Amino acid sequence: MSSRGRSLFAKRLTSALEYSKLSQAKLAERLGITRAAVSAWCNGTAEPTIGRFEEIAKHLKVRKSYLLGEEEPASFPSEFERLHHQILTKAGRDKRESQERLEELSEYIAFLRSRTHRKAT
Secondary structure: OOOOOOHHHHHHHHHHHHHHOOOOOHHHHHHHHHHHHHHHHHHHOOOOHHHHHHHHHHHOOHHHHOOOOOOOOOHHHOOHHHHHHHHHHHHOOOOOOOOOHHHHHHHHHHHHHHEEEEEEE
């Protein structure tokens, strides 16, 4: 741990856990490790091996480069992108959802995103 407090990785891991609504225990279960290991990462007292970062990022739905501090938090998907992903995931499981309906929802999400981007500029 650095003299200035927790590592950037520890801070970003904690933020990504909150964003993805995963507990330390759930992430540990998905990675096949102990909750204590994930807790140590979040506290900044340990870090995973470099080979684990891709898997961690996948489960937290963030980019590995975000966790490594190579890019800014803007890599978090927007609420619209998360909703879009959930719709597509649901459609893959539920064949009753028509492709036409999915396309309508995707177009609406794109519209909402464009409105949000215009307000921000």
